[in-house]
Amino acid sequence: MIPVSTVAAISLLYFVLLFAVAFYADQRREQNRSIISNANIYSLSLAVYATSWTFYGSVGRAATTGLDFLPVYLGPTLIAFIWWFLLRKMVRISKEHNIVSIADFISSRYGKSILLGGSVTVFAVLGIMPYIALQLKAVAHTFDLLSLPPDAGGRGVQSLIPELPAYIDTGFIVALFLALFGVLFGARHLDASERHEGLVAAIALESLVKLLAFVAVGVFVTYGLFDGFTDIFSRFLAEFPDRSHLLLLDTQQIPYIKWFSLTFVSMMAFMFLPRQFHIMVIENSDESHIQSAMWKFPAYMFLINLFVIPIALGGLLLNDGDTSLADYFVIHLPLANGQPWLAMLVFIGGFSASAGMVMVESVALSTMILNHLVMPFIIRFSIQGSDISGLLINIKRVGIVAVIFLGYLYYRIIGDSAALVNIGLISFIAATQFAPAVIGGLYWRRATLLGAATGLILGFVVWFYTLLIPSFVRSGWLESDILEQGLFGLSALRPLELFGLSGFDIWSHSLFWTLFFNIGAFLAFSLFTAPGRAELEQARKFVDVFGKPAETGPRKRFSKAPSIMEFVELMTKFIGEKQAHAAIAEYLGDREIDAKGSLSEYEIPGLKRFTERTLAGSVGAAPARIIIENYLATKGSQMEDVFDVFGTVSLSRTASREQLSVLYEAARIVASGGELQVIMDKILEIFK
Known part of the structure; x- marks a missing residue:
């Protein structure tokens, strides 16, 4: 010793x-x-x-x-x-x-x-x-x-x-x-x-x-x-010939x-x-x-x-x-x-x-x-609380x-x-x-939240019943009746022979039933339910991560654009002042800031996405999304679709000058360079 x-x-x-x-x-x-x-x-x-x-x-x-x-x-x-x-x-x-x-x-x-x-x-x-x-x-x-x-x-x-x-x-x-x-x-x-x-x-x-x-x-x-590998193996087989199965495959112990x-x-x-x-x-x-x-x-x-x-x-x-x-x-x-x-x-x-x-x-x-x-x-x-980064850590x-x-x-x-x-x-x-939800989500666009959640829940319920319950019984923590007679006395619910499946070892038995319910529910609920808009967007990002970026949907803008400092204050609450300032400084780079301490209206959505992504690194992606949405709501800000000036809006020849100015502003926001001139020419054609 x-x-x-x-x-x-x-x-x-x-x-x-x-x-x-x-x-x-x-x-x-x-x-x-x-x-x-x-x-x-x-x-x-x-x-x-x-x-x-x-x-x-x-x-x-x-x-x-x-x-x-x-x-x-x-x-x-x-x-x-x-x-x-x-x-x-x-x-x-x-x-x-x-x-x-x-x-x-x-x-x-x-x-x-x-x-x-x-x-x-x-x-x-x-x-x-x-x-x-x-x-x-x-x-x-x-x-x-x-x-x-x-x-x-x-x-x-x-x-x-x-x-x-x-x-x-x-x-x-x-x-x-x-x-x-x-x-x-x-x-x-x-x-x-x-x-x-x-x-x-x-x-x-x-x-x-x-x-x-x-x-x-x-x-x-x-x-x-x-005296080496040969000595150990030869002596073992000579002294314990009845244990030669320890060196064989497909034996009674390990089929x-x-x-x-x-x-x-x-x-x-x-x-x-x-x-x-x-x-x-x-x-x-x-x-x-x-x-x-x-x-x-x-x-x-x-x-x-x-x-x-x-x-x-x-x-x-x-x-x-x-x-x-x-x-x-x-x-x-x-x-x-x-x-x-x-x-x-x-x-x-x-x-x-x-x-x-x-x-x-x-x-x-x-x-x-x-x-x-x-x-x-x-x-x-x-x-609305103050800096809670210390509380979080x-x-x-x-x-x-x-x-x-x-x-x-x-x-x-x-x-x-x-x-x-x-x-x-x-x-x-x-x-x-976790495998069906992860692998299915990586390669199958049709996979839905309901399918993944139901599969996980059923898989873990069966896992608990077929593995943890027997381990508790064998430790003496639970009575052995449930193993011998099944839950409620039903033989079909015996944890080690669920639904009459016998002849398997405990691991193969549990693996079969957990994946049967997990994958079965994942496929069934995914096929018979429709994914929501957020699920479809995330599915595209996950499944096509190596492909060309898909065309984005309608452009977004804020009805009331928050300032840069408001985003910094939000990040400070959750990651601390030092990291918040370092993050925003890296993001801003050479971007122009107006006299009110804000970016252009067109760039604010990008700052929102950056803030959400930064928060995700500390609090997770789902909480970060909710934090951003709730915070902007308290500031009276919300995202709006910038309408398509050619597809979703039709103007009469008697449109008011105010309508024209609004349309001009929308075109200015969504276009730049040579594209702006093309859009302006089309606007003028509408009013000829």
Whole structure:
């Protein structure tokens, strides 16, 4: 063992290193000398996908059920081949619309719906709770393994630190530290672009550390405790011939249907988990980095999984086939063979895997909570308030802490009753429910808000019933009657054999029914309902993002044009005075301003769109639209169509001089240069 004080001190030093890297990256960004704007850092940041599940759970899975850990990494590798078409489109859309989260992306596609964004946020928080619980379980348990003496036997860290209250356990301490990480790295200030270069730099460093640690223990087991791959495999097959199925495909434990289900789920989860979307899309600084990541990330996945099977088989050989510690063979084997400092390196690697996931996930979810659950109330009741940017950043910080401790609550309820990978797969299937709305919205113009919302709701209801209910039963939190007899005693409503579908594993069963209801409702309601005007406009922007800009509709103007300072005052309320002035200065550039401090009437709509887009970077696209509309309404301003002087207005030969002057003014606004002369000539022809 290593003394608790030593483990805590080294962990604290590692935390200081991460913070220093993050702070340095933020400083370089302020100097316009970004350290993360390169393909290598982007590729490493994508490895936030490799959590404690990868670091510990994969070995446990390989030791107990066999090769079914591989689909979790095969899925992201396969979908990487289409990133240039799928991921690049998502990145392009997000940059053009200043989208800051997956909830923002989905709600923006379907008419900037507040209701849809809120629904996605609630479902995401519920779906990610098990995944955060997984990280807390892994770090807490490995801390105990590393620091407790052999005879401590699970008494918990609090038994060795008497000054701590008895109700505080290792998991609570870990949750507290990870919440601090999230606040320091992801909510130091309210960023209108919602990009966090310091966070990305820290994640990239953690990805290197966890790869180094896992490869180090793999080399130690394979070549230190055994004589290479051949020695491990031959000895395992000789000593445990009855477990040869661990090295085979299409066995009773892992039939092909389960392989397909896990591969598909991991493909979708890699794209649509909130943290993955945040890192891949929101934090992307250059679309060209995607091309490099298409092969670098799969290479990372290969390296970090290279020693999974040798470690698993070596653990079985050295523990006489006992799998009770299979999830923690990675740290247990160095400890049991006189290598405590290698075990310490493994702990830091596992801590990196967990901390990286929790930091990004909590930042992404807190952003969604602020923008889609809190902002609708703020803009409803305090639009006229003073600068609330400080309030918003504090709400975001509270959101980070709340998300992590919701995960801690799940960990205390159920975390100890399930293997690491099982907990993670619950969240993976939850993230898969976003796929129809996102992919359908990217390529199908006919997709509607009602279809997307209904599909999501039904998908998550079935997910909760087929996965969370069984996990609660197995933890002892619920009675087992519902699994055996079904809801209300109806056998057709048994969570593991819904509507009589039997013979599937729990993951394939849940995946089938969730997507059946999700995709079915999405298609049916989209086909039989008509999209609204806002939905049609957003559909065009999303589906045709790489095409030529479509012709715009009627030009707009203000009935009462607000001044520039009024827009600055509005932005100041939500992003702070400094950022508001910097944003407006960049927008104005060489534009001419009149004596009243305003742009020309023709340019005001552009300023409105810019203000909305700027606010979207901090409060989300849907809240930004409502903020602008409400604010302009309070100022007595509204947008009006500028009529088409040739198509929608007909004038008689006896038209008044006043009508002529109005028509002249409209033509002056909508035309310039040579076009103006053509329009004036046509106006004169009307009155001949």
